[in-house]
Structures are given as structure tokens and as C-alpha cells.
Amino acid sequence: MDARLAALADRLRGLLGAEQVITDPVRLRTYECDGLTSHRSTPAIVVLPDTAEQVAAIVRECAAAGVPYVARGSGTGLSGGALPHADGVLVVTSRMRRILEIDIPGQRAVVEPGVINLDVTRAVRPYGYYFAPDPSSQQICSVGGNVAENSGGAHCLKYGFTAHHVLACEIVTPDGELVELTADGPGYDLLGVFVGAEGTLGITTKITVRLTRVPETVQTLLAAFDSIEAGGGAVSAIIAAGVVPAAIEMMDALSIEAAEAAVRCEYPPGAGAVLIVELDGPEPEVAAQFAEVERLCRDAGAFEIRVAADDAERALIWKGRKSAFAAVGRISPAYIVQDGVIPRTALPRVLARIDALSAESGVRVANVFHAGDGNLHPLVLFDDAVPGAEQRAEEVSGAILDLCIEHGGSITGEHGVGVDKSRYMPRMFTDADLDTMQMVRCGFDPAGLCNPGKVFPTPRLCGEVPGVRRGAHPFEGKADLF
Amino acid sequence: MSDQDDLPKLLGDCVHCGFCLPTCPTYVLWGEEMDSPRGRIHLMQQHADGTSLSGPMVEHFDRCLGCMACVTSCPSGVQYDRLIEMTRAEVEREHPRSMKERAIRGLVFQLFPYRRRLRALRGPLRAYQKSGLDKLIRRSGVLERVSPSIAAMERLAPPLGKAPRLPERVAARGERRATVGMLTGCVQAEFFPGVNAATARVLAMEGCDVVIPPDQGCCGALSLHSGREDEARAFARRTVETFECVDVIVVNSAGCGSAMKEYRALLADDPAWSGRADALSAKTRDLAEFLVELGPRAERRPVPVTVAYHDACHLAHAQGVRTQPRTLLAGIPELTVREIAEPDVCCGSAGTYNLFQPEAAAELGDRKALNVAATEAELLVAANPGCSMQIATALRHHGAAIAVAHTAQVLDASLRGLGRDTLIPHTPRATT
Incomplete structure (x- = not known):
């Protein structure tokens, strides 16, 4: 470690105590990646603050020393958004996990960023409420991470993303100031800018989340089809009928095989695709629509339909789906989780093209997706022990994103751009688009120290180079961009 | 296949998803990656890649409780139980412990797996508890200063009463439905004799002839779960031999039952014993597991x-x-x-x-x-x-x-x- 970082580490120890500043190389390396292991970078220093004031002090120290920093929650992100900077500080919020306030009449709760998503629901469930965003990793992902990535989940079709459930955030700006951003009130919606900025505009230290009333009734069914096309037909028919399911999820044969191996979810044998449809709301409405969904599934060729009789059966149906990513580890030594979006109507065409890509390249692709909003999660399988296999898988994975763009979709639905997809940004956006985004970023972080190297493909404007900026302000001479 | 061949594959099963984190007691306490299953697997990987066992690494392995909650929560089927056992054995082989650590570990592993030694301790311990000296000692904090481990032992010892000896055989009440062997355990037998007596009675009242071999020893659970493999294998062989006379072994101590179900893996590389160990693991049942399989009659x-x-x-x-x-x-x-x-x-x-x-x-x-x-x-x-x-x-x-x-x-x-x-x-x- 160079002298500048060593001196910074000493000052951080003074702020937090020696126990909460990690510089031992063996320990540091355990933080080298988040949920995406294909990108690794060992940070110079890891800090484990307990309070917002400590986070602010850490950021001030980093800013003074010109050292970049990255915030990390539970480390479950799938785009490398929390990939550490090799010469920087990793600010881990996993000890900031207090639920500070539960306001049931106001339908809100105030939590620290390290609080686990599902723990919010556990805390308010006795009052008949829950926290709606439900990424598959909800048992471990942190609310702070959800805010950074604007995480979705199976139920965002009806209930929206994290952005729709955050009412306010206290953040530490790259200047080291504690600032409150709120959704209501006049002026620019800076909260809207902040949520989903992937940790490039500051570090969240406190989040006011909206609590949603537990629906009066929930009905879940699992429908098995011979093929993905038949399942896709059912999805289109359900949406066309004006039903807005709480969730509508599809898995193909390969992902079913993986889930079966992992959690014995006992989906119907021989299914080429399964569809999970969940309806919630007032009892009479759900009952009527549920009957219609069943009929539409049958008309589309479902050969078996299972209706969850109780919460335990519902949990079992969901268990297969929610474990699917990690479960693929059972059928393949390594894999890439892709995240792309297409218009729902393009589903059959895109899936056929993915099939063809897979056949041409000999790379297996398992498909899991939020069918209702066209959010695909192709899992590209490979054996990392075979030379060149990873590269072939990367190529297929990239080609799938091209397919998404070609069909009018997006390179990410909910996992974020992070470090993994920054290179695809120019395929979706023009230079002017990217410059405009950069200028927003520079407004918050002119020195480019806050989670540098993420989202944007190449250092531009205010720059991604760590170090105290000298010379012209990045906005200078860029007026023509506005 | 030997452990060393298995290790890279077992480590490779982890996809770093983090689903284990919230179920890990030490992660729940401290919120640090190195004290989570995912972090420990990362440390094991570092060691497998050539980083030598360092003090910090061993500290994080030592802090793992071996509770296996992560095994339950893992969607990728990582066999963390085997990984931590192999790692602990490696630590025992490779990592020099401090004199103080060695002394405490020596005391524990020379005492708890041996019933006779535990029994010898019962008299003085009862006298100590009855005298009221225990309260005085605790208040003084003297043991805490000598060794927190010894203080913990003193604190944890349950109040001791009489320890009736169990007969070698307890006959079934009514028509016999099964003949079962019973493991009496070390700590269970000496510190909780009432539990063993109740177990034997319940089994008998449910129609089982209960065989309680008097010469049974420690099952080796403490040694196995602490990486003392050779010691564990010796205990396992002896236990296998002792219980070959019965078709079912009922165990009322969770740690012991789990270790006996692991003999299969523990002795897999020993041709003379692997078949016998496998048979023992297959016939080991926890008391509750067995009683539900048997069905209630009494x-x-x-x-x-x-x-x-x-x-x-x-x-x-x-x-x-x-x-x-x-x-x-x-x-x-x-x-x-x-x-x-x-x-x-x-x-x-x-x-x-x-x-x-x-x-x-x-x-x-x-x-x-x-x-x-x-x-x-x-x-x-x-x-x-x-x-x-x-x-x-x-x-x-x-x-x-x-x-x-x-x-x-x-x-x-x-x-x-x-x-x-x-x-x-x-x-x-x-x-x-």
C-alpha cells in the first residue's frame, strides 16, 4: 500500500476504531467481488461504518485524499456495481442494519441501508403490511443496494420498482455532506435521479420506504406447457384480457431441471416451460380473474395446472423460481446471468433467436424471465475449466443483448449496468446521450471519486481518474450540449 | 476419492450468491464478509490457490460454529459441512497454535470424550456447587482472568444430581415392536443422566427392547467437528464395533447423531472399515426421528x-x-x-x-x-x-x-x- 493510502487508513482507524478498518490482504480479498464473480478487484481498504456520520466522515477523508470509494451492501449485485476500486476504499454498509422507525398509520418505515430487504417485510408483516420490491435475492440483498440499483423483482409488473417505494433518502454527497432527498415538494426530483444511479452520485445512509398493505387475498398457479412458445402465448393472452397479475414468471426446461436439482420444487415432469401466475387483491376480483387465467392457460395448451392451496404450497412454487439463478450451479460449473428487456410481444421471436444462437455456438442457455414485462434472464452456461469456453459464453451473452436492442428493448431490466455492461451503453445511446448523463453525474461528483468506472464506457468529461481535479471545470465549454 | 481431490470441486460449487449470509450466526453478529460462509469459502479458495494459512485466516475458520445453517440455505448445494471439516483438519495439521490455545484444547479433548474422566469430575463439581463456592468464584471473576474458556466451562456446568446407572438391557412393555441400541453419550450420560433414563423408558413403553452396551465410548463428534480426524476415526471405529449387534441405533444427542451419520464419509477411504461405517450411518436415528417412524402406541x-x-x-x-x-x-x-x-x-x-x-x-x-x-x-x-x-x-x-x-x-x-x-x-x- 502506498504512503497516501496508509495515511488514509490511519485516519479512518481514528474515526472508526481499528476493528472496523480492514487492511490485511487476506481479509481484503474476500471483498474482491460482489454477486458477479467474473469481475474482481481487491480494494486497498475496507471500512465497516455503524452510522451515517461515520460514512460522511469517511467520504470527507477520501475526498481530501483524492481516493476513490465504492459503497457495498450485502454484495449480491449481478452487474459488478459494487466492484471495489483497487486503489480505493470500499464502504460496506452491512453493519448499518437498524430499522429506525415503523410508522404504520403513515405507511412508511425508516431503515438504514444495510437492512436486508426481507427484514423490512418481516418487521411490518404483523401489522398487515410489506415492502413490495422483491428481488430473488430478497433474503439477503440490502435496501441500500436496492436503492442504488433500483431493483425490481417478480412482483414489479404490478407494484413497480424500488423507485416507486422510496419516499426519501438521506445521502452522503461526494462532498461529504449529509443531505435529505425527498419525493414530495416542488423543484427537481433529485430522489428520482438518485435512485438507480448505481452508487455513482453518493452513498445512501437512511431510507424512508413505502409500506404496502398485504392484499386481501393471493392466488398462485403453476401451469406447465410443452414449449416456451405455448407459455408465451398464454402470457400474451392474459395481458390482452386486461388482467394485471401481481407476477407472471416463466422458466424453461433447463432452468426447471436446475431448480429441481436444487430445491426439489417438484414441477410437472416433462414440461418444456412453466408459467407462474400470481394474482392478488380483493377477493371477488381475484376469484373472477383467476378463473379466467386458468382458462387462458388451458386454451394456450397447458397440460397441467396446479393451484397453491395455501401459503406453504405457494412458497414451494416460488422456491423453484427464486432459487433458479443459484440453482444453475447444480447443472453447470459456471454461468453468466444475463438481464435484458424486450417488448413483451417480441418474446416468441427473441426466444427463437436465442435458441438458434445456442444451437449455432453449442453454448447452453437456460431461460428464466419476468414474462409480464419482457424482462429476460438468460443464463449462459459454460465450463470454466475448458479453455475458451468463458469467452464463447460471453459472446453469446453479448449477442443476446444485441437481440434485445434490435427488438427495441434494453440492456438491463433490473440488475443495472455496473462495470459489466458499461461497454454496451454505446449500443443503446449516442455520445450526446452519454455526455448528458455524465453531466448529471458531474453535478454531484465533479472529482469522479464516487464509484468510478461504473455505468459509463469510457472516462469522459469530469473523468474517472482518481485524484483531485485541477484545471477547467468539466462543464466549461460544454454549453452546446444543453 | 480422497479429500484433496474433492476440494477444488467442492469449492467451485459456490457461486457467490450470498444466500447463506443471513443464516450465518457470525455474519448476523458482525456483518463481515470474512465471518460468513461465502467469505470463509473464499478464504479456503485463497489457501487452495497457494496462500499459506495465516493467523487471520485461521481466526475466521475458528469462529465458524459449524452449525450448518448455510448448508440448509444454499441453493447451489455447496457442501460446506465437508469443506469446514477438511479445512479444520488442515488447520490442525499445518497451523501452530499458541501455548495457551494448546493447553485449553488439550484439556477439552482429554476430558469431554471420556466418560470416566467426566464421572471423576462429578463428585468435586457437585461438592463445589453445593458449597456455594461457585457463586463466590463467579462474582470474583478470577476464572475469567485465568482463562475465559475455563470460566465458560464453569458457568455452563448444569446443577448436578444423582446419576443412576442404566442397565444393559431394558425390556419392552407389552408386545415388542423393535430392538434398538442406545447411545448414551459422554456429556449426556454424566451431566444429564435423567435424559438417558427417560429415553430408555420412553423407548420401552413404546414397545422397544433397548440394548445399552456398557462398554460404549465417545462417538467422536467433538473431535470430528474440530478437525481432529484421526482421533475421530478411532472413536468411530470403536462405536461401529460396539453397535454391530443391533439393527437400529437411537441417539438422543443431536451432535452425536449427526457425527454417526457422517461416519460413512469419515471412514470412506479405509477399505477395512468403509462398509461397516456405511452400515452404521444407515441405521443411526435421532430419537424423535425414530419414534415418528415407529408411530405412537403408548x-x-x-x-x-x-x-x-x-x-x-x-x-x-x-x-x-x-x-x-x-x-x-x-x-x-x-x-x-x-x-x-x-x-x-x-x-x-x-x-x-x-x-x-x-x-x-x-x-x-x-x-x-x-x-x-x-x-x-x-x-x-x-x-x-x-x-x-x-x-x-x-x-x-x-x-x-x-x-x-x-x-x-x-x-x-x-x-x-x-x-x-x-x-x-x-x-x-x-x-x-
């Missing part, structure tokens, strides 16, 4: 008491036995079972953990005690002697003393029509 009489059932990690996570004890308890008229919050999080006992890592164990014990107290149950039921000692001590520390019993003792009270009196002491709670 009449259940009311035991009007509210109990909190505690899942021992080596029962729930290691053996997958969760519903059976609850089924048995629910079958007792007038008995109410309450669930304890955070059932998957270890109480901190974890075999020798509360002796070697007393601070972390005490934090976990406190957490569990608060959750148990919140149930407002009158009786805590657990199926592992280590858990019983740990949670009872933590509850006492919080001034919320609670009666503790093994599932066998509750069933025994029901089958014999003793009601609640044998389970809940009449003495009023100590006032502070």
Missing part, C-alpha cells in the same frame, strides 16, 4: 405446559429433523408448543465453540435467550445437551431462568402420567 396423558421448542443445529441443519420433535410434542394433550424467533440461528453452543470462542458464544446465547424469553414459555425443550446448557446459562444471566428439558423427558412425563411437576420445579423463581 397412551399420551396430559402435560399442561407451554413449551418453546429449540432446533438444535445438528438436528435441524445437519440431520434435517425439524418436524418430528414438533409432531411428538404436539401429540401430548394439553401441551402448547411455541416457536422461537430466528429458529435457524445457532445458540452459540456448537460443540466446543462456547469453550473456545466464549465471547461470540455468549453474544449468540444472549440473542437466543431473548428470543426464548419472548415466547413466554414455561419450559424450553431441546434435543442436544450443549444447547440446553448454553441457553439455560444465558437465560439465567438475563434473570429469566427457565426450566429446560429434553424431548424424551417431556414424552416420559406424558407416558407415565406425571403431569408437569417433574418438568417444572416448584421452587419459586429467584428474586433479584
